[in-house]
Amino acid sequence: MTVCGSLDDVIIALHNAGLTASQISQVLGKKWGFAIERLGAAGIQGRTRVGVTGLDLAEMARAYQTVQSGRVVGEIFHASRDTVITRLKEYGQPVRSRGGKQLTTDYPDASPIRVALTPRPWERRHQQIVQRLLQGHSAQQIMNELAVSAYEVDQSIRAQRSRDPVVAEIALRAAHGESVSRIAVMMGIRVDRVAVQVAKIRKGQKASPGPRELCASR
Incomplete structure (x- = not known):
């Protein structure tokens, strides 16, 4: 197949011939997103390929x-x-x-993308802790009722009472061993922003004594 014209004309012709965006980029020796970007500029939706x-x-x-x-x-x-x-x-x-x-x-x-992934056990416990906190239960009562540690209750209370709920949630998830990528998806925040905030949190932890991280497997 021979196509003459500008590079965009070639991309459109290859698209019309049935090639996917990734195949077009590969033919042209470009990065994967190149064809998608050029097709989008021309007002054309890139062809989606569904795997086996x-x-x-x-x-x-x-x-x-x-x-x-x-x-x-x-x-x-x-x-x-x-x-x-x-x-x-x-x-x-x-x-x-x-x-x-x-x-x-x-x-x-x-x-950024936001997806409600399957809650981990600690997330369910956190919801239960917050629910009891709002009902007026004391920290000791919550510990006894849910059989959770004082540290876990304290982390949930701190997150609930924080003036910056975004930073508080990042800190809470990081404390429970969540990866930067998972935090970003659950909260709909750029990965690099989450990474910067987690780095600040860990730096602060190193400067202060006490437990560093909760067990993510619980």
Whole structure:
């Protein structure tokens, strides 16, 4: 297939020929988001490819560009981390190694996303603590009724009474071992903003004595 004209004309022609955005970018030797960006500028919706598992790979790739965590993206799409990473690689989306550095590539669609992931046990306990707190129960009563530690009750009380609920929730989730990526998705905040705030929290913890973190497995 031979197409003459500007680069945008070539992209549109390839799109009309049935290629996905990732395939067009690959043909042109460009990054994954290039074709999506140019098609969007032309008012054209990029073609979505659905994988053999029924997962929307374009949406999965956009989610990964935002949080860069295969495990968290797996929670969003109800799939295992290995399935997510395999499908993203097949789709042409760059992925980082487990525990590796964040990808530095700029993506046009990497905006914050908010998804209500399945609550962890500690989140249910936190809701119960806050509910009893609002009913006028004392910290000791809450500890006895829910069989939770004084430290966990104190963390929930601090979060509930904080003047900055966003920072308080980040601190609470970090204290319970939540990853930066999961916090970002649960709260709909940019990953880099969460990372900066978590770093400040941990720096403050190092400067003060006492428990550092709650057990995330509880």
